[in-house]
Amino acid sequence: MKLERTSHIISVLVENRSGVLARVSALFSRRAYNIEGLSVGPTQDPEISRITIVVSVEGHALDQVIQQLDKLVNVIAIEEMHESSSVQIELLLVRVSVTAENQEKLQALVAQHGGKVAEMAPTSAIVSLTDTSAKIEALISALNPFGILELTQSGLVAMRRTI
Amino acid sequence: MSDKNDKKMNGAASLVRSLEHAGVEVMFGIPGGAILPAYDPLYDSTIRHILVRHEQGAGHAATGYAQATGRVGVCIATSGPGATNLVTPIADAQMDSVPMVAITGQVPSGAIGTDAFQEADIRGITMPITKHNYLVTNPADIPQAIAEAFHVAASGRPGVVLVDIAKDALTAETTFKWPTSISLPGYRDHSQPKQGDVDDAAALIAQSSRPVLYVGGGVIKANASRELLALAEASGIPVVTTLMARGAFPDSHPLHLGMPGMHGTVAAVTALQKSDLLITLGARFDDRVTGKLSTFAPVAKVIHADIDPAEIGKNRKADVAIVGDLKLTINLLLPALKAQYAKARPDFTVWIKQVNSWRSTFPLGYDIPKDGALSPQYVIERLGKISGPDTIFTAGVGQHQMWASQFISYEKPRTWLNSGGLGTMGYAVPAAMGAKVGAPDTTVWAIDGDGCFQMTNQELVTCALNNIPIKVAVINNESLGMVRQWQTLFYNERYSNTDLHSKRIPDFTKLADAMGCIGLRCERPEDVDKTIEKAMSINDQPVVVDFGVFRDAMVWPMVAAGTSNDEIMVARELAPDWDSQEL
Ligand SMILES: Cc1ncc(C[n+]2csc(CCOP(=O)(O)OP(=O)(O)O)c2C)c(N)n1
Numbered sequence: 001m002k003l004e005r006t007s008h009i010i011s012v013l014v015e016n017r018s019g020v021l022a023r024v025s026a027l028f029s030r031r032a033y034n035i036e037g038l039s040v041g042p043t044q045d046p047e048i049s050r051i052t053i054v055v056s057v058e059g060h061a062l063d064q065v066i067q068q069l070d071k072l073v074n075v076i077a078i079e080e081m082h083e084s085s086s087v088q089i090e091l092l093l094v095r096v097s098v099t100a101e102n103q104e105k106l107q108a109l110v111a112q113h114g115g116k117v118a119e120m121a122p123t124s125a126i127v128s129l130t131d132t133s134a135k136i137e138a139l140i141s142a143l144n145p146f147g148i149l150e151l152t153q154s155g156l157v158a159m160r161r162t163i
Numbered sequence: 164m165s166d167k168n169d170k171k172m173n174g175a176a177s178l179v180r181s182l183e184h185a186g187v188e189v190m191f192g193i194p195g196g197a198i199l200p201a202y203d204p205l206y207d208s209t210i211r212h213i214l215v216r217h218e219q220g221a222g223h224a225a226t227g228y229a230q231a232t233g234r235v236g237v238c239i240a241t242s243g244p245g246a247t248n249l250v251t252p253i254a255d256a257q258m259d260s261v262p263m264v265a266i267t268g269q270v271p272s273g274a275i276g277t278d279a280f281q282e283a284d285i286r287g288i289t290m291p292i293t294k295h296n297y298l299v300t301n302p303a304d305i306p307q308a309i310a311e312a313f314h315v316a317a318s319g320r321p322g323v324v325l326v327d328i329a330k331d332a333l334t335a336e337t338t339f340k341w342p343t344s345i346s347l348p349g350y351r352d353h354s355q356p357k358q359g360d361v362d363d364a365a366a367l368i369a370q371s372s373r374p375v376l377y378v379g380g381g382v383i384k385a386n387a388s389r390e391l392l393a394l395a396e397a398s399g400i401p402v403v404t405t406l407m408a409r410g411a412f413p414d415s416h417p418l419h420l421g422m423p424g425m426h427g428t429v430a431a432v433t434a435l436q437k438s439d440l441l442i443t444l445g446a447r448f449d450d451r452v453t454g455k456l457s458t459f460a461p462v463a464k465v466i467h468a469d470i471d472p473a474e475i476g477k478n479r480k481a482d483v484a485i486v487g488d489l490k491l492t493i494n495l496l497l498p499a500l501k502a503q504y505a506k507a508r509p510d511f512t513v514w515i516k517q518v519n520s521w522r523s524t525f526p527l528g529y530d531i532p533k534d535g536a537l538s539p540q541y542v543i544e545r546l547g548k549i550s551g552p553d554t555i556f557t558a559g560v561g562q563h564q565m566w567a568s569q570f571i572s573y574e575k576p577r578t579w580l581n582s583g584g585l586g587t588m589g590y591a592v593p594a595a596m597g598a599k600v601g602a603p604d605t606t607v608w609a610i611d612g613d614g615c616f617q618m619t620n621q622e623l624v625t626c627a628l629n630n631i632p633i634k635v636a637v638i639n640n641e642s643l644g645m646v647r648q649w650q651t652l653f654y655n656e657r658y659s660n661t662d663l664h665s666k667r668i669p670d671f672t673k674l675a676d677a678m679g680c681i682g683l684r685c686e687r688p689e690d691v692d693k694t695i696e697k698a699m700s701i702n703d704q705p706v707v708v709d710f711g712v713f714r715d716a717m718v719w720p721m722v723a724a725g726t727s728n729d730e731i732m733v734a735r736e737l738a739p740d741w742d743s744q745e746l
Contacts, residue, residue: 015349019286019298026291060476067473073295073315076349 007036008062009081009088009158012051013043015074024051024075027068033057037090039155048076052157081158091154092129092136097147099123106146113139124149169340174302175200175333178266179208181309184341187237189213189228189600190266191221195241196281198268200333213600213629216621218245220593222252223619226261227594230580231555232601233386235316239266243281246327247288251587253323254292258584259407260384262321264312265289272300272329286327294322300329302337310342319353320471321384353470356487356495363483364442364466365499369507371440371464373514374400377423380407380583381445381469385489388412388576391444394493398500399511401518403431405446407583410573420518421527424452425722426565429525429739432720432728434518435460443467445489448478449584458727468492525739527569529716536713537688539638540566546608546636547571549695554606555598557581559591559615561645563638565718567610589618595633596626606634606699613639613665620674626705627679634698635680635707640714641666648717652735666711675707686711 014020021040028035037054057065062080069078081088098106098120106125110117115129129139133156140151172180178201182190189211194202205212215221218240225236236256240249246267256263270279286298295315297308305328312324368374376398382391388411395402395418402412403423412419421428423435435441441463446452453459456478467474467481468489475484485492529540543566547556552574558564558581573579580598582590595609616637626633643661650658665671672682681704685694691710698706720733733739 019290022287023290030291064473064477067475067477070351071294071471071473073347073350 006058007054007056009086009156010053010055010066010069011079011081011158012053012069012075013077014049014051015076016047016049017074020049020072020074021051023072024053024069027065027072028053028055031061031065033061033065037155039157041157052081052155054156079160081160086158086160088132088156088158089130090133090136090156092127092139093118093152094127094140094143094148095124095150096127096143097123097149098125102146109142110139113142115139169338171336172339173200173333174305174328174335174337176204177302177305177337177339178309178328178333179204179210180339181306181341182210182237183208184306185235185309185313187235190237190239191215191224191597192239192266193218193221193241193245195245195268197242197270197330198239198245198266198333199241200330201239201266201268201328212239213625215593215625217619218248219251219589220596220619220622220625222249222263222265223255223587223590223593224597224600224622225263225265226252226256226259226590227557227580227597228601229256229261229263229597230594231577231598233577234601235262235264235313236597237264237266241268241281242270242285242330243283246285247283250288250292251585253289253325255582255585255587255590257292257294257323259582260321260380261323262316263323264316265323265325267325267327268333269298269327269329271331273331275300275329285325289325292323293325296325296327298327298329300332302332302335305332305337306340307342311345311347314345315347315350320381353472353486354488354491356468356485356492358495360483360485361492361495361499364468364485364496365503367440367464367466367483368398368400368442368500369503369509371509372511373438374398374440374442374511375420375434375438376400376402377435377441377443377446378402378404378408378411379444379446380405380411381489382408382411383576385445385470386576387490387493390490390493390497392416394497394500397497398504399515400442401434401515403427403434405449405452405583406568406581408446409568409579410576413574414572415574420522422568424449425454425724426569426718426720427452428522428527428569429720429731429733430518430522432722432731433521435463436728437517438463441465443469443481444493445469447474453478454722454728454730455726458729525720525733529719532713532716535687537686537691537711539563539640539710539712539716540570541688542636542638542685542691542710542712543567543610544570545691546610546695549692550606550608550699552578554578554608555580555595555602557591557595557598557607557609559609559611560586560588561612561615561643562640562648562716562718563610563612563644565645566638588612588615591615592619592633592635593622595635596622596631599626599631599633609633609635611635611637612644613637613641613663613671614643616671617663617665617669620678623675623678623680623705623707630703631705632702633705635705637671637707637709639665639671639709639711640716642714644714644716645718647714651717652723671707671709675705680705680707683708684711685709
């Protein structure tokens with residue numbers, strides 16, 4: 001029996017206390033699950049933070065991890081976010097090579113993808129995009145011909161849709 | 164605003180006041196630089212502090228105290244090495260769901276993270292082996308942290324909470340204020356079982372024909388032994404008790420089939436294998452019970468009742484899950500089951516006849532060495548018989564532990580204390596010390612191996628000096644017996660590094676004497692009873708009996724690690740003779 005590993009997005013509300021991120025991530029590392037994406041940030045309540053974790057696991061193992069997470073005293077609530085029922089956004093910053101000749105082409109391409117050129121230096125440019133993972137991947141492929149010098153991406157953040 | 168509860172004092176005094184408010188009567192520990200401020204107010208406190216000889220002893224003593232009494236055990240140590248010496252007993256207690264609070268001093272907050280002298284990130288180290296832990300750097304937070312620690316350790320599925328307190332938080336001035344409430348928004352109370360789940364369980368039981376009550380340590384934690392007895396008798400369902408549950412149900416009861424698992428009875432192991440319904444109460448389908456998981460109880464449906472929702476479905480899928488306190492659960496299940504039985508009482512006659520025949524055909528037993536040498540099982544059996552059902556027994560880890568779980572009849576909860584989950588050699592002596600402190604009027608026997616005993620026997624000094632007259636039976640087979648047994652069975656009798664020579668060195672009776680205890684020795688079967696009686700007659704000093712036993716005795720039955728419970732062996736290369744059995 002082969003267990004299907006798929007990516008899951010788990011959104012965890014935690015008390016804003018020191019050490020809480022270590023506790024949460026330790027539950028994944030203990031089982032040798034690789035965290036693919038992680039973001040931590042404030043919520044509307046200053047005492048509460050949200051950790052969004054993208055992890056590739058098989059369903060039964062995921063249930064187990066969620067149960068274990070729920071046992072952590074500083075974890076208030078856990079929700080799995082599904083693609084169809086939530087808004088999921090991440091942030092990309094990428095430095096590409098440019099020349100005097102292709103600067104405009106880059107501007108146009110980035111605009112077409114809904115991104116921004118955050119810095120234009122003589123031989124390189126920093127491009128940013130805040131969008132879904134698919135859109136981010138599309139931009140990265142489009143930028144490849146320029147020569148990607150450096151790339152950084154945030155973990156994903158998600159919010160459940162109302163409708 | 165201030166009431167008469169608010170008093171100015173330093174953090175250390177606030178800590179001791181907090182511990183008093185939490186109801187602590189005794190703690191086990193060793194002082195050192197970072198925790199020293201706390202030892203000053205402790206000097207005037209009503210709390211009894213027992214100065215141990217090694218922090219591991221403090222941790223196991225707190226564990227033994229907690230297991231014997233049901234109260235929260237407390238241990239205390241300094242930063243760095245003091246704290247890291249607590250790591251083993253913390254992991255041990257957490258694995259066995261023992262309520263314990265560990266207090267450690269930490270280097271001053273300004274020095275944390277600088278590799279200061281005796282600094283260890285004990286909160287980080289213990290994160291995966293505690294239920295929760297705290298690092299306190301502000302003295303005003305001490306009472307809240309202590310109140311929360313005791314609440315979290317004792318409630319729900321019990322466990323260990325560590326509170327690490329920076330030295331400057333202990334020395335700074337603060338106002339003591341015991342919290343009137345505890346607010347832990349992420350800490351859920353799962354104690355109330357759902358009636359609907361209980362009803363589903365009752366319906367499943369009523370439809371079953373080969374049910375077994377698979378009882379784990381949770382029944383003891385929930386103080387639900389009386390309820391379990393009522394359930395078993397009302398339902399007529401046979402019971403197995405795991406290593407952590409020995410004593411949860413009387414061994415003498417006709418419905419008791421004994422212990423399941425790697426060294427369980429044939430009746431208990433086979434009943435689970437052939438069962439069509441496991442009624443799992445506070446047990447966790449540990450690999451030592453299930454054997455190869457995919458072949459465990461292959462046709463059984465499963466009812467799983469536990470206070471920890473994370474246990475449900477962890478190893479084995481549950482058909483009906485009941486999350487809740489077991490006492491409440493059984494109290495709901497009993498009337499629900501009676502209602503079901505009133506409609507149609509299931510007939511377990513054939514099943515009971517079957518399990519009884521397994522029990523009578525394959526009883527626990529052992530061979531008596533022909534050369535007159537002492538058999539370890541006999542010693543342990545006599546200890547149980549002579550000392551009686553009120554005695555608390557602790558054990559180390561190894562063959563002697565398994566024999567102590569097999570050949571002593573446990574009739575009451577909290578009379579059998581051992582390290583089940585972590586399997587910690589060295590547990591027996593300090594745990595016996597803690598148990599004796601919690602139950603001073605009860606006879607406490609530590610049944611220890613000669614290997615285990617050499618890990619923590621220094622706590623006998625603590626016992627001798629503090630009037631804690633425990634009794635220790637060293638089952639001296641001159642070897643790391645359980646490991647040797649595996650070498651016999653699986654490594655062609657190549658005894659690599661398991662010979663301890665402990666009939667030559669050390670001399671356990673002299674060692675006992677040097678530690679302020681009475682040392683006795685027994686090497687012949689005919690001396691066993693009188694030696695035990697002699698030990699039983701000494702109540703003002705700890706006693707150590709060195710029982711020199713036959714080294715080739717083995718623990719049977721056995722299900723080899725990773726194999727199916729169907730492969731149970733009753734002796735070397737000897738499977739039960741099923742032909743005599745109608746299966
Ligand atoms: C701290 C620790 N180290 C190693 C082991 C592995 N181990 C399990 S049983 C055992 C032998 C114990 O020997 P002894 O105390 O003499 O008991 P016996 O098996 O002979 O009864 C060992 C080494 C362990 N369980 N705990």
